[in-house]
Amino acid sequence: MRKVYEDRGVEALREVTFEVDAGELVCVVGPSGCGKTTLLRCVAGLLPPTAGSVRVGGVPVTGPPPRMAVVFQEYGRSLFPWMTVRQNVELPLKEKKVPAGRRNELVAGALAAVGLADVADAHPWQLSGGMQQRVAIARAVAYEPQVLLMDEPFAAVDAQTRADLEDLILALWRDLGVTTLFVTHDIDEAVYLGQRVIVLSGSPTVVMEDLKIDLPPERDQLTTRSLPRFADLRGRLYAQIQRARGDR
Amino acid sequence: MNETGRDAARVKAPGEAPGPGRGARAGWAGRVAARVLTVAGVPALLVLAWQVYSSLSENFYVPAPGRVARAFVETWFSERLLDDVLPSLARLLAGYALAAAAGVGLGVAIGLSPRLRAAAEPVLEFFRAIPPPVLVPLIMVLAGIDDGMKVLVIASGCVWPILLNTVEGVRALDEVLSDTCRMYGVRGPSRLRHLVLRGASPQIMAGLRQALSIGIILMVISEMFASSSGLGFTIVLFQRGFEIPEMWSGILLLGLLGYTLALLFRRLERRVLSWHRGRGVDRA
Numbered sequence: 226m227r228k229v230y231e232d233r234g235v236e237a238l239r240e241v242t243f244e245v246d247a248g249e250l251v252c253v254v255g256p257s258g259c260g261k262t263t264l265l266r267c268v269a270g271l272l273p274p275t276a277g278s279v280r281v282g283g284v285p286v287t288g289p290p291p292r293m294a295v296v297f298q299e300y301g302r303s304l305f306p307w308m309t310v311r312q313n314v315e316l317p318l319k320e321k322k323v324p325a326g327r328r329n330e331l332v333a334g335a336l337a338a339v340g341l342a343d344v345a346d347a348h349p350w351q352l353s354g355g356m357q358q359r360v361a362i363a364r365a366v367a368y369e370p371q372v373l374l375m376d377e378p379f380a381a382v383d384a385q386t387r388a389d390l391e392d393l394i395l396a397l398w399r400d401l402g403v404t405t406l407f408v409t410h411d412i413d414e415a416v417y418l419g420q421r422v423i424v425l426s427g428s429p430t431v432v433m434e435d436l437k438i439d440l441p442p443e444r445d446q447l448t449t450r451s452l453p454r455f456a457d458l459r460g461r462l463y464a465q466i467q468r469a470r471g472d473r
Numbered sequence: 474m475n476e477t478g479r480d481a482a483r484v485k486a487p488g489e490a491p492g493p494g495r496g497a498r499a500g501w502a503g504r505v506a507a508r509v510l511t512v513a514g515v516p517a518l519l520v521l522a523w524q525v526y527s528s529l530s531e532n533f534y535v536p537a538p539g540r541v542a543r544a545f546v547e548t549w550f551s552e553r554l555l556d557d558v559l560p561s562l563a564r565l566l567a568g569y570a571l572a573a574a575a576g577v578g579l580g581v582a583i584g585l586s587p588r589l590r591a592a593a594e595p596v597l598e599f600f601r602a603i604p605p606p607v608l609v610p611l612i613m614v615l616a617g618i619d620d621g622m623k624v625l626v627i628a629s630g631c632v633w634p635i636l637l638n639t640v641e642g643v644r645a646l647d648e649v650l651s652d653t654c655r656m657y658g659v660r661g662p663s664r665l666r667h668l669v670l671r672g673a674s675p676q677i678m679a680g681l682r683q684a685l686s687i688g689i690i691l692m693v694i695s696e697m698f699a700s701s702s703g704l705g706f707t708i709v710l711f712q713r714g715f716e717i718p719e720m721w722s723g724i725l726l727l728g729l730l731g732y733t734l735a736l737l738f739r740r741l742e743r744r745v746l747s748w749h750r751g752r753g754v755d756r757a
């Protein structure tokens with residue numbers, strides 16, 4: 226797939242090809258400005274690729290696919306300020322015509338999972354950045370997607386919240402079997418979360434490396450991150466990213 | 474929500490109940506007194522100055538405030554309330570509602586479509602630049618001199634700020650929110666209701682506020698031309714008949730009317746835009 230922003234003649238993606246199996250959790254890393262957000266927006270059907278195509282479950286994407294959820298990089302701006310946290314999470318379910326009883330269950334479950342059950346009636350702007358982020362995640366989770374896209378979702382939260390959210394994503398992914406594409410610029414995070422990590426080069430952007438993360442499936446912030454294999458993988462990715470930067 | 478938090482904090486400390494309770498009550502009385510003084514102080518001074526001026530100058534056209542007050546009660550607490558004030562108000566509301574519906578409806582359509590916008594914007598700016606009162610003679614010719622004409626005059630003056638502000642508001646919608654709607658299948662009427670109208674509501678309300686004062690002006694002016702009832706008509710009638718205190722009382726009534734409507738509008742705005750104000754405070 227290739228993407229050029231015609232209006233400014235910016236070539237965001239030169240040639241990016243990869244596959245993600247159903248139920249897999251794949252992380253995408255790359256230097257900032259290399260086109261990670263562009264890639265995600267193409268996969269989401271929000272942007273048409275200039276050449277090539279995106280397929281989800283074998284079906285070519287021409288617009289946002291029905292059972293796909295996105296957590297945007299600008300999560301704060303993706304919440305409706307005139308709705309409460311609960312209403313924000315509930316709206317997509319109403320549009321999906323989920324019956325009221327089931328809807329309440331899903332909303333309550335999702336908010337509890339991200340630890341926001343007690344601020345359900347607050348408005349997003351009354352919450353901290355990290356909490357807003359969790360609202361956006363809860364909304365995606367309550368939607369019961371088959372495919373979940375996340376764009377640097379933890380860039381703006383503190384270290385502890387970040388660790389908690391990483392484990393939350395892992396738990397959700399394991400419990401719900403959602404195919405997940407997770408964009409980050411943090412190599413540690415990519416290794417910790419992913420079953421595979423795709424490294425994008427700097428512009429002109431191509432896939433530089435598609436690395437299988439052969440760590441044990443049960444991940445834990447302390448033990449996983451101190452495994453020698455973790456350090457190996459991280460070192461390897463780090464070198465790749467350095468090269469990606471240097472090539473530019 | 475912030476206030477709730479503060480109240481909760483206050484409730485949690487009832488130990489020192491009696492002392493602060495009395496103190497708070499005294500402070501409350503003081504605050505009310507201060508507020509009354511702030512609100513009524515300047516008007517009282519103005520009335521006083523008016524009284525002094527009218528008693529010194531003996532100007533026939535400037536009657537004493539007491540005389541105007543009496544004229545006010547005699548003139549307006551009578552069948553005139555039904556014959557002149559209410560029809561005026563009804564026409565104002567009808568014209569305003571018409572302008573709001575047309576302005577928001579067209580504004581949303583133009584705001585959502587770049588092509589429509591490119592075609593319409595210069596024309597809109599041109600119409601906005603025409604001072605609304607000059608529409609009165611024109612519409613009189615086109616639509617006759619009945620109620621319909623007056624409603625049309627009011628609507629045609631009010632519609633521009635509503636329309637242009639709505640276009641502006643719809644255009645400024647956050648694209649991340651817009652993408653969010655696309656991803657989660659929020660489209661059609663639901664998108665209009667949850668995203669477009671709510672997102673543009675700060676600008677729409679600003680347009681409606683500007684339109685309200687234009688509407689009052691046009692209500693009066695439309696009644697000054699070829700009319701047989703209404704507030705504007707009555708004021709001109711008094712002026713021609715040299716019933717000067719009555720004329721003044723009409724002006725006073727208009728002032729009060731405008732003030733009341735603005736007050737009501739502000740309450741509505743607070744309710745509609747509570748999320749917006751709260752967010753502004755948080756960011757400040």
Ligand SMILES: Nc1ncnc2c1ncn2[C@@H]1O[C@H](COP(=O)(O)OP(=O)(O)O)[C@@H](O)[C@H]1O
Pocket residue numbers: 230233235236237255256257258259260261262263264
């Ligand atoms: N809407 C747009 N129009 C034109 N160029 C864009 C647009 N969005 C992003 N770009 C450009 O495309 C490149 C990739 O951007 P982006 O996908 O946001 O990168 P990343 O998310 O990896 O930081 C950048 O050079 C950026 O300036």
Ligand SMILES: [Mg+2]
Pocket residue numbers: 261262263298376377
């Ligand atoms: Mg990005």
